Amino acid sequence: MTxxxxxxxxxxxRLGSAPPANMADTRPRKPAFTTRRGLGIAAFMAPAVLxxxxxxxxxxxxGSQMAFRNWNLTDLTDTSWVGFKNFQAMFADPVFYTVLGxxxxxxxxxxxxxxxxxxxxxxxxxxxxxxxxxxxxxIFFPWAISGFLIGILFRWMFNSEFGVINDxxxxxxxxxxxxxxxxxxxxxxxxxxxxxxxxxxxxxxIMILAAxxxxxxxxxxxxxxxxxxKARTLFQITVPSIRATLSLTVLLRVIWIFNFxxxxxxxTGGGPSNETHIVTTWMISxxxxxxxxxxxxxxxxxxxxxxxxxxxxxxxxxxxxxxKS
Amino acid sequence: MINKxxxxxxxxxxxxxxxxxVITVFPLYWITITSLKIPGAIFKFPIAYxxxxxxxxxxxxxxxxxxxxxxxxxxxxxATVAGTVATAIxxxxxxxxxxxxxxxxxxxxxxxxxxxxxxxxxxxxxxYMMMTQLGLVDNRFGxxxxxxxxxxxxCTVMLRxxxxxxxxxxxxxxxxxxxxxxxxxxxxxxxxMRPGIVAAFIFNFVNCWNELFLSVTLMNSDTxxxxxxxxxGFISSFxxxxxxxxxxxxxxxxxxxxLFAFASRYIVQGLTSGAVKG
Numbered sequence: 001m002t003x004x005x006x007x008x009x010x011x012x013x014r015l016g017s018a019p020p021a022n023m024a025d026t027r028p029r030k031p032a033f034t035t036r037r038g039l040g041i042a043a044f045m046a047p048a049v050l051x052x053x054x055x056x057x058x059x060x061x062x063g064s065q066m067a068f069r070n071w072n073l074t075d076l077t078d079t080s081w082v083g084f085k086n087f088q089a090m091f092a093d094p095v096f097y098t099v100l101g102x103x104x105x106x107x108x109x110x111x112x113x114x115x116x117x118x119x120x121x122x123x124x125x126x127x128x129x130x131x132x133x134x135x136x137x138x139i140f141f142p143w144a145i146s147g148f149l150i151g152i153l154f155r156w157m158f159n160s161e162f163g164v165i166n167d168x169x170x171x172x173x174x175x176x177x178x179x180x181x182x183x184x185x186x187x188x189x190x191x192x193x194x195x196x197x198x199x200x201x202x203x204x205x206i207m208i209l210a211a212x213x214x215x216x217x218x219x220x221x222x223x224x225x226x227x228x229x230k231a232r233t234l235f236q237i238t239v240p241s242i243r244a245t246l247s248l249t250v251l252l253r254v255i256w257i258f259n260f261x262x263x264x265x266x267x268t269g270g271g272p273s274n275e276t277h278i279v280t281t282w283m284i285s286x287x288x289x290x291x292x293x294x295x296x297x298x299x300x301x302x303x304x305x306x307x308x309x310x311x312x313x314x315x316x317x318x319x320x321x322x323x324k325s
Numbered sequence: 326m327i328n329k330x331x332x333x334x335x336x337x338x339x340x341x342x343x344x345x346x347v348i349t350v351f352p353l354y355w356i357t358i359t360s361l362k363i364p365g366a367i368f369k370f371p372i373a374y375x376x377x378x379x380x381x382x383x384x385x386x387x388x389x390x391x392x393x394x395x396x397x398x399x400x401x402x403x404a405t406v407a408g409t410v411a412t413a414i415x416x417x418x419x420x421x422x423x424x425x426x427x428x429x430x431x432x433x434x435x436x437x438x439x440x441x442x443x444x445x446x447x448x449x450x451x452x453y454m455m456m457t458q459l460g461l462v463d464n465r466f467g468x469x470x471x472x473x474x475x476x477x478x479x480c481t482v483m484l485r486x487x488x489x490x491x492x493x494x495x496x497x498x499x500x501x502x503x504x505x506x507x508x509x510x511x512x513x514x515x516x517x518m519r520p521g522i523v524a525a526f527i528f529n530f531v532n533c534w535n536e537l538f539l540s541v542t543l544m545n546s547d548t549x550x551x552x553x554x555x556x557x558g559f560i561s562s563f564x565x566x567x568x569x570x571x572x573x574x575x576x577x578x579x580x581x582x583x584l585f586a587f588a589s590r591y592i593v594q595g596l597t598s599g600a601v602k603g
Contacts, residue, residue, distance in 0.1 A: 040506075048477050058451075073450075284446055296447055303447075
């Protein structure tokens with residue numbers, strides 16, 4: 001207690017201006033601006049702001065300006081401004097469009113099954129059963145693992161010779177010959193998407209379950225009194241009630257999966273022959289080659305695309321909501 | 326609460342939930358079984374789902390052939406220190422953001438969100454150059470500083486949610502009793518929030534423990550590598566030794582899984598509170 005009292009006395013003197021501090025004491029409930037209050041807030045925020053500005057914002061901004069410069073670690077003698085040359089090089093590169101296509105497949109192929117399975121599990125988890133808590137804890141635990149390590153786990157399971165997935169498929173009589181999953185571009189894409197679905201379902205389950213629990217029971221009682229069937233209840237009560245959460249969760253996940261190179265990095269490293277690169281893994285490999293200018297240009301293109309997507313997505317989901325009500 | 330389900334519906338539900346549970350658990354079962362086989366037995370047909378003989382050779386090899394103990398120690402130090410400091414700093418910022426109204430508040434919250442949205446890889450190159458100038462490349466202290474910064478935005482948002490769940494009246498009562506605002510925070514508010522704070526720390530710890538790209542970029546020498554960086558080295562070599570790889574994977578996963586199991590309820594609460602409200 002003594003420590004805090006002394007601080008009270010100290011602070012105004014450190015400021016050198018007593019009156020505002022006194023004013024704050026007489027009207028403690030009103031959040032009027034006073035120097036003392038402002039300094040207190042600033043002091044509490046300062047460490048967080050300092051760290052984030054120095055180690056996140058500064059590199060991010062200085063990275064953005066590299067996109068407009070000739071900046072290659074292999075030769076730093078000429079780092080002049082080159083305008084949009086890096087962007088032009090990007091758009092002229094046919095690999096860029098292949099990578100964009102893969103990114104679209106990766107995002108859509110991951111998000112749709114994640115959403116459907118996650119939603120189904122959430123619906124079925126609403127009902128109480130004996131081991132529900134344990135069940136939730138068990139399906140939650142892929143989350144404790146890093147995406148990179150998940151990539152490694154699935155790389156081993158999809159191994160063409162000794163992989164357990166080929167073994168299970170052939171035991172089930174679905175395949176005669178082992179599939180070289182990660183050596184063939186098409187099947188490699190399927191394999192990385194399967195791994196990502198495995199990882200991401202839980203997120204949807206958690207978010208949707210939380211939203212479902214906020215729907216009042218009366219709505220369901222009313223619906224069953226009106227003789228509404230299962231499907232009608234789902235589409236006319238459940239889905240509209242949690243539409244905001246659903247659309248926000250999907251948006252966050254799209255952005256996140258777009259930026260999620262970890263699984264691919266651990267599983268294929270973008271191979272075979274660049275056929276499983278998404279934009280972010282490609283960007284990492286450009287960074288590793290030392291061409292920071294080109295990598296930053298790619299990054300800015302990603303940010304722009306995600307921004308445009310978010311705006312359109314938010315407009316689209318908002319409109320639907322307005323039309324319904 | 327929900328209308329009675331038919332027997333068929335019940336069977337479908339249980340079958341589906343059981344199937345998903347098997348799918349979720351299987352990869353972890355498989356990596357554990359692989360790690361416990363005798364090194365040569367991994368590459369034998371037919372593939373054994375329950376080996377005849379268990380062995381810890383893969384684990385022993387990690388510590389004798391590779392410096393896994395060093396990596397483990399590095400990860401432990403970096404994740405513990407960064408997780409603790411980031412939690413402490415975030416407590417201060419989250420408290421202010423939860424309890425005060427001020428002009429730049431929305432901007433600060435937006436700034437925190439933006440860090441979660443923008444691909445961090447755009448910052449990798451410049452960060453490396455900056456750290457080189459500061460003499461903090463290939464330095465555990467440098468990595469800790471960067472991890473603290475990476476943890477702060479989400480940790481602040483999460484803790485802010487927990488602060489908002491505690492009624493103002495609690496602090497006001499303490500302040501009426503003669504506590505200062507600072508005293509009220511430390512003597513009354515923080516003890517009440519202990520589970521949330523522990524969850525936030527665990528979340529930070531696990532994120533730092535799992536982090537790959539920053540540590541690959543910033544740490545070069547073998548004695549400074551964290552576990553993910555070392556694993557990345559394992560897969561970059563031409564032939565992957567799946568025996569030691571799976572043992573290393575199990576040793577990496579077990580601590581984080583134990584921590585998550587301990588705090589999962591609060592982590593879920595922290596994750597959902599923001600999104601459901603917003």
